[in-house]
Amino acid sequence: MSARGAPASSPHALARVVGVHGRHSVIETADGTRMLAHGRGKKSEVIVGDHVRWQVSGDEGVIESFEPRTSLLKRQDEWRSKNFAANIDLLLIMVATDPPYSESQLARALIAAEDGRIAVKIVLNKIDLPEAAAARERLAPYRRMGYDVLEVAVKTDPAGTRAVFDPLLEGKTTLVLGPSGMGKSTLVNLLVPHADAQVGEISKALKSGKHTTTTTTWYWLDDDRRSALIDSPGFQEFGIHHIKSAELGSLMLDYGMYLGDCKFANCTHRHEPSCGVRAAIARGDISPSRERIYEELMGELERAASRH
Numbered sequence: 001m002s003a004r005g006a007p008a009s010s011p012h013a014l015a016r017v018v019g020v021h022g023r024h025s026v027i028e029t030a031d032g033t034r035m036l037a038h039g040r041g042k043k044s045e046v047i048v049g050d051h052v053r054w055q056v057s058g059d060e061g062v063i064e065s066f067e068p069r070t071s072l073l074k075r076q077d078e079w080r081s082k083n084f085a086a087n088i089d090l091l092l093i094m095v096a097t098d099p100p101y102s103e104s105q106l107a108r109a110l111i112a113a114e115d116g117r118i119a120v121k122i123v124l125n126k127i128d129l130p131e132a133a134a135a136r137e138r139l140a141p142y143r144r145m146g147y148d149v150l151e152v153a154v155k156t157d158p159a160g161t162r163a164v165f166d167p168l169l170e171g172k173t174t175l176v177l178g179p180s181g182m183g184k185s186t187l188v189n190l191l192v193p194h195a196d197a198q199v200g201e202i203s204k205a206l207k208s209g210k211h212t213t214t215t216t217t218w219y220w221l222d223d224d225r226r227s228a229l230i231d232s233p234g235f236q237e238f239g240i241h242h243i244k245s246a247e248l249g250s251l252m253l254d255y256g257m258y259l260g261d262c263k264f265a266n267c268t269h270r271h272e273p274s275c276g277v278r279a280a281i282a283r284g285d286i287s288p289s290r291e292r293i294y295e296e297l298m299g300e301l302e303r304a305a306s307r308h
């Protein structure tokens with residue numbers, strides 16, 4: 001990305017959004033400078049990872065427009081919609097052997113990734129702990145539906161962890177997310193050189209004291225600025241109310257495998273006769289935990305839809 005790459009018709013240079021704090025955003029220009037920038041008007045909600053067109057205004061930038069997004073990871077609860085990040089190539093969902101993670105939250109994040117058409121891998125951290133076998137077992141349905149599960153011990157085996165992630169993250173923009181306590185900060189500190197300094201530059205650009213942290217932060221993994229890791233705060237609840245209940249089955253990949261066997265095109269896989277999904281559940285090809293999660297999410301999505 002460089003200013004020289006801008007089409008001749010556009011007078012504005014390209015920059016990348018590397019931090020957002022309330023209505024302020026921090027952009028990184030083509031030469032690597034980070035500065036505060038504001039959008040024009042209300043229609044200016046940029047998120048980390050956005051490519052924007054901007055121009056100088058005093059010692060700040062003004063965002064004139066943003067480029068079409070190649071991907072968008074969304075999360076939504078009853079109250080508000082939250083975009084995590086734009087233009088990401090890979091999503092890592094981090095869980096750990098201990099404390100135990102919520103399978104429902106994992107399933108929701110996977111559904112959001114499928115909906116956003118983003119490549120996704122599950123990271124199982126802390127495999128040095130005795131709970132590893134049980135955690136691995138809980139992930140078996142996810143392996144069966146085709147998700148890669150990367151097993152690591154970020155703290156106790158940093159070299160092994162680097163061997164897993166260095167080649168994987170090369171040349172990509174990767175977002176890592178997961179519930180609190182899974183080891184995300186430990187991973188960011190292992191993989192990101194000068195993480196503090198990179199955050200410091202963002203805080204400095206925000207001009208609001210050194211403890212200001214943005215909710216989602218962009219880190220470069222290399223000096224050439226080719227590989228990036230985006231960190232977001234640990235979540236408790238991953239809302240997916242932006243998903244339509246009729247689409248849920250196809251976004252849950254184990255359900256998705258059997259949709260072609262349902263007699264009715266609009267089958268909800270709950271009580272209809274000749275339902276391919278129910279047959280798969282009866283055979284044990286779809287695990288009871290996944291059926292429970294589907295029921296829970298259908299209930300939520302239907303309640304959300306009836307309120308709108």
Ligand SMILES: Nc1nc2c(ncn2[C@@H]2O[C@H](COP(=O)(O)OP(=O)(O)OP(=O)(O)O)[C@@H](O)[C@H]2O)c(=O)[nH]1
Nearest residue numbers: 126128153154155156180181182183184185186234
């Ligand atoms: N046994 C073990 N503990 C680990 C490993 N990785 C991280 N931890 C520990 O797990 C705890 C949580 O790690 P953090 O990196 O703070 O977790 P986090 O996901 O960033 O949590 P938040 O900051 O709350 O979002 C810390 O006490 C880490 O030392 C690991 O591979 N094995």
Ligand SMILES: [Zn+2]
Nearest residue numbers: 262267269275
């Ligand atoms: Zn069905």
